[in-house]
Amino acid sequence: MSLPIHRPKTITQQVNAVLRDRIRDNVYPPGSRLPSESLLCSEFRVSRATVRTALTRLAGEGLVIRKQGDGTYVNKRLEGVQTNLGGLWEFGELIEKNGFQASIQSIFVGQRDAGTEEASVLAIQPGEPVVELKRLFFANQRPVIYVINLIPANLLAVPVEEINGRLSIREILQLYCNENIAYALSEVCANLANSEVSSFLKLPSQTPLLNIHICFYDANNRPIVSGSSYYDDTILKLRLVQAWQ
Amino acid sequence: MSLPIHRPKTITQQVNAVLRDRIRDNVYPPGSRLPSESLLCSEFRVSRATVRTALTRLAGEGLVIRKQGDGTYVNKRLEGVQTNLGGLWEFGELIEKNGFQASIQSIFVGQRDAGTEEASVLAIQPGEPVVELKRLFFANQRPVIYVINLIPANLLAVPVEEINGRLSIREILQLYCNENIAYALSEVCANLANSEVSSFLKLPSQTPLLNIHICFYDANNRPIVSGSSYYDDTILKLRLVQAWQ
DNA sequence: CAGTGGTCTAGACCACAGG
DNA sequence: CTGTGGTCTAGACCACTGA
Numbered sequence: 009m010s011l012p013i014h015r016p017k018t019i020t021q022q023v024n025a026v027l028r029d030r031i032r033d034n035v036y037p038p039g040s041r042l043p044s045e046s047l048l049c050s051e052f053r054v055s056r057a058t059v060r061t062a063l064t065r066l067a068g069e070g071l072v073i074r075k076q077g078d079g080t081y082v083n084k085r086l087e088g089v090q091t092n093l094g095g096l097w098e099f100g101e102l103i104e105k106n107g108f109q110a111s112i113q114s115i116f117v118g119q120r121d122a123g124t125e126e127a128s129v130l131a132i133q134p135g136e137p138v139v140e141l142k143r144l145f146f147a148n149q150r151p152v153i154y155v156i157n158l159i160p161a162n163l164l165a166v167p168v169e170e171i172n173g174r175l176s177i178r179e180i181l182q183l184y185c186n187e188n189i190a191y192a193l194s195e196v197c198a199n200l201a202n203s204e205v206s207s208f209l210k211l212p213s214q215t216p217l218l219n220i221h222i223c224f225y226d227a228n229n230r231p232i233v234s235g236s237s238y239y240d241d242t243i244l245k246l247r248l249v250q251a252w253q
Numbered sequence: 254m255s256l257p258i259h260r261p262k263t264i265t266q267q268v269n270a271v272l273r274d275r276i277r278d279n280v281y282p283p284g285s286r287l288p289s290e291s292l293l294c295s296e297f298r299v300s301r302a303t304v305r306t307a308l309t310r311l312a313g314e315g316l317v318i319r320k321q322g323d324g325t326y327v328n329k330r331l332e333g334v335q336t337n338l339g340g341l342w343e344f345g346e347l348i349e350k351n352g353f354q355a356s357i358q359s360i361f362v363g364q365r366d367a368g369t370e371e372a373s374v375l376a377i378q379p380g381e382p383v384v385e386l387k388r389l390f391f392a393n394q395r396p397v398i399y400v401i402n403l404i405p406a407n408l409l410a411v412p413v414e415e416i417n418g419r420l421s422i423r424e425i426l427q428l429y430c431n432e433n434i435a436y437a438l439s440e441v442c443a444n445l446a447n448s449e450v451s452s453f454l455k456l457p458s459q460t461p462l463l464n465i466h467i468c469f470y471d472a473n474n475r476p477i478v479s480g481s482s483y484y485d486d487t488i489l490k491l492r493l494v495q496a497w498q
Numbered sequence: 499c500a501g502t503g504g505t506c507t508a509g510a511c512c513a514c515a516g517g
Numbered sequence: 518c519t520g521t522g523g524t525c526t527a528g529a530c531c532a533c534t535g536a
Contacts, residue, residue, distance in 0.1 A: 077514030198443035216461040322534030
């Protein structure tokens, strides 16, 4: 097993988390102005650069809006559902942000040989073994996302049988492969549901669905997982916030 | 007319631009290691914080990958098409990144009264006037994106007739409204083409299309434009890079 | 081990918004 | 005018990687 190294959070992360909690708990209500950066510095006993790094991240997620010469304000438009881009593949989070209760069903976990196209995405040879995960995500007991993931089998540090199919992809990679995601390339398409997908999602076939292909890479630029997911966007809204510049 | 204030670029932006150019021009080829941060500091005669800010931005776009204890590398997987999220609404850029020649046709620019739902998105009263822009984007003379934008008419500083329908939304807002975008909320859906859309895009109706709704806000949290765009994703790929954490 | 990027500090000056 | 956020500097120490 991998050793779960305890890595204490950095000061910046702690400040970020405190501010995020205060916004969530309405200590800083929507639309209100946050304490000035220098006030936060003295409260947390940290330098201004640290506070600014934390605030920059919140602003990048659209949680706060900064106005030069004025102050930093809580964005009041995010009370409803929303998602930052990074959470695009944390489906549980996505479902709960939409106001539903999330659950996962593992449909298949097993090993097979990679096809030609699959192999090329994962930068392995066709026929090399891959671990396949097919999973279904539910929002309030209703199936909403169907996902297929492929991991090159040689990355796996444990037998296939030990994989818990209900963990997030990030957790699976960390626990079973000792790998961390550095970046991801994804492609968004609109497709009609095929029979496999429509049966799992309990939809009429030929329903238009969002289909997102993704490939995750580690810091060595090696592909570590590919994924293909099908959304029923009538139930689950795919909403993004983007800060500008 | 608005006054085009000349704002000299910050040092960070200049460093960022130089590094970006060098990567584009293969001074730093794909996969190669960049000079260390301290080397870049002495080359540009700036502090390390400045260099790091510039590199952090490049890393966030996935252009480079940083490895602690090792170095910063040019991501070799971005040679082909790709798009960062911010560019999602710079359609010309998107089309050219896909390797096509981009052109714009302005189909309609005019004023009308807002409907109920439109008014609620733009935080105005139903029946208040809005400026509507309908535009078609071409990739190599072939229509690929159809967009409808709505701007509250009271934001406009010039008569509707003066609007150049071939500018980007960002430019239109800056030139004619003196507004800058602070953030955007968007929603991605898979829809079947209706008759209006399918005729413009020259597609059979009932084709599945990507449909992206967006609303841009300024720093005062006021909605300044809404938009609805339809992609033919068989021609134009919607690809995103996301850095992780 | 030496060199890299990751984090953090304590200052400084600026542009800008508000009263 | 005062106070805000925006930018920048010159240091410091740490964690990590590769040879």
